[in-house]
Amino acid sequence: MSAAVRALPLTAVQESMWTAYRIAPDSAAYNIVMPLRLRGRVDVAAMDAAIASVGHRQELLRSVFVERDGRPVRVAADAPVVRLEFRDLAGAGEEELFRAAEEAGARPFRLESGTFRVVLLRRTDDDWALVTSAHHIVSDFTSRWLLVRDVLDAYAGHAAGTAPAWRPLTSSYTEYADGELRYTASEAGVRAAEEWRAAVRGAAPAELPLDRPRPRVRSLRGDTVVRRLDAESAEGLGGAAHAAGVTPFAFLLAVFQALTHRWTGQDDFLLGVPASARSGRGQRDLIGCFLNTMPVRAEFGPDTTFRSAAAQAGERVMRGMLGVRFPCRLAFRDTVLFRAALFLVQMDRMEPPVPNVPPGAAVGPSVRYAGLDIALIDVPQQEGQLDLLLRIEQTPDGVTAVFSYDTDVLDRASVERFADGYERLLAAAVRDPETRVADVDLAGAADLDAVLALGDATGFADSFDTSYDTFESFENAWDHR
Template sequence: MDPRHDPRPLPEAARTAPLSTAQERLWFIDAAAPGSAAYNVPLLLRWRGAVDVAALTKALTAVTVRHEVLRTVYALRDGQPVQIVVEAHPVPVDTVACAAHPTPEAIDREARRPFDLAARPPLRCTVWQGAPEGDLVLLNIHHIAVDGWSLLPLFTDLAEAYGAAVDGAAPHLPDLPLQYTDYAALEKEACASPAILRKLAERADQLLSCPGHLVLGERKAHSLVPEGARRGAQHTFRLDPNLWTDVADLAARLRATPYTVLLAAFQTVVQRWSARERFILGTVAADRQLPDLEKLVGFFVNTVPLICHPEPDQSFEELCLQVRAEAYRALTLSRLPYDRLSAAAAPGRAEAGLGPLVEIGFGLQNMPAPPTDGSVAWEVPELLPTGSAKFGLLLLVEEGPDGVRGTVEYDLDLYGPELAESVAEQFQALLAAALADPTCALRRLPLTRRPPGAAHPGIVQGERRDLVAERLALLATGHGGNRS
């Protein structure tokens, strides 16, 4: 029996509420690809010593008392998905004894174990005990209940509750002014307003001006799969600290943000790979506009489509100002639910054969870091890969306590590791050159720092050509229309 249609009664104390629009999107993705780990959020904690399992159980239970979304299940009622907050019960903690560090395969298996959103709350905990370096704890949470900005309140509350439990005391976790169900109800009401519906239609018309099927190079032949069923992999890299300082300096001079500078560089790389004049990139925005939501664990993010049109003859700093304007315009519309925006644009895009709104994504994650000093029992939480992809290709830049890391996540059925490595290398090379001379024309920015004649991963060696110059010459003849 499909658990989403399971007629079994829930406890009398359960409280029913609508899903937020962001949750609705993940619920339907899960319904289309049941058993997928695409939206697992597996957080690995390296404990400083041995875990007090009884204290950890009490601490996790206290956290779920404070944050109702962590003890919520999802089901169909009258044909509509709803969230059902159930009574707080002790959170089960699975323990595994091991004389040595558990194998990566064992950790990955647990990290990628899917959730049954209808049967159990979206939080699991596994502890590997006995390793000489200290115990390992895996907190696995479904994305429907958590986002990146949630990690600060989550781990702050867990540290308080665990420390209190070890001392045999009650944690100081006062009631929150709002719960996620309150936010979902407010957000649903706002999204039904005539003003939002009018903005949806206007933005959908603007997005129709961009061609679809954004492709980087020659991607593999593939068959369509549900979004949650994309097989994915990651390529990670470290951004030079001096480069990050230069990003901040240029952003300050232009009265922009580091996000704007990084996105301008990525746009330029995407244009080189795709030969597109105009295209759409997706970015992620967090909708925590009320101060009372800052300390709440929950899923508040929305995918926001950005219209990109870098011009080869404009300077990099001119592109940054252009990106700043478009990002501001788009992010003022960040409350437009991505699914509804896609639906509003779908008829026109289907008629033109344009495909989905967002196929390539970009994000800068610079949310406050959870506490990791000696006051907590664990080191920096590590987000593990799940072997899935949310877009055809996604570049994430993340600022953390140990520096700035980039991750290229890609759909294995579309792209290979060589392309991901090339995109990462070219992003860094072009960014470094642009920061060294922001007045340089985009067409003159290099894509590599490798010596002449060195092999480029993912690039077939042959005649050296100036593809940008060829593209401009073709446009000048009037025969350079966009590929679709």
């Protein structure tokens, strides 16, 4: 690392990421990964130069994290600490290329020496994979698109012998962190903290029934269940949300809250909803962790309909966004709520199908840029951070629900059943938002038949076999991303 370094304080979210890292330094649960399939001739030297250029441009690509006097600090250097890693997989098959891309993204980081990784995999002269990976302490889901965009813009420039076509950065993550410190210490910040506490007072975090007790020290290991939503639900979502007067995200969140209510029996609970604290033109091109996970309260009664649940979810998300500048965790640092784990269950926002692409590029399963056909490679990531995290992804092929979970406390079969319930509730809500949440059956006909057969002595053995086959199919039915 360059001798010219600066020790800088962490933001509130970076402090929580550092704590998670110290608990499980060998976990990849907080890796944010963006793997791309590149078709065409790749200039390796130009790609290497591109990574160096992006490292000079983006402050956090020149940063590591260490402890000094018992406190974590970010150390920023003048020179980038990330370089291109190249692996030649000559003759590898499709599966081997996918596994290599997955491994490149899932390798744990040592925050004391680096927080970003860029790996170029060559399968043939015309078939490559480019894997960018970053620890969440320096990135978020917007930043992973920004990193890919900056790398491809720089690559196009270096390959053509010109400078990258970038907008100049007019701000830095250091300025953002300084602004957060000033705001949280101000009178306005004190009022914002009290408003967050008032908004959730009396509510408890959602507590799903677990398959095992929560361990004293979490391993931060997990798994993922993926469901592509059926066409009727996906196509009808926009109209149902419009009829309810909310955004599609608020409608999807309300269904998730409804299912959580049905599973837990809780009538008044909190879910985490990640939001971006980016603001202003100066931060639009800045790579960094601008995450602020908001506690969103859900309240249900016997007559709650999907429409009324969606209206409540939409109103509370919008109200939360008004206070998104204040790091929510700081509002609960000294409370029982914080010590009890504010967010055990969480839902993330919908993602766009493709990153910002150059003008004129074709948007779809792949884009054409810098002489390359570029498409996404979907790999599992961010598994095991929480008991359960639902992320809704918009893809060129439709809408996908991604359920990531903590294998310390949940079995795959349980999450499969939860996913079944989400699909069933969403279908009912889209069909008729006036349906009462309590009136929708969570179990399918086959599940009900199996349960009823347990009360029939002559059919017990057959029902046991059916149940065993059902659970075995749960274990084998993972539609791998």
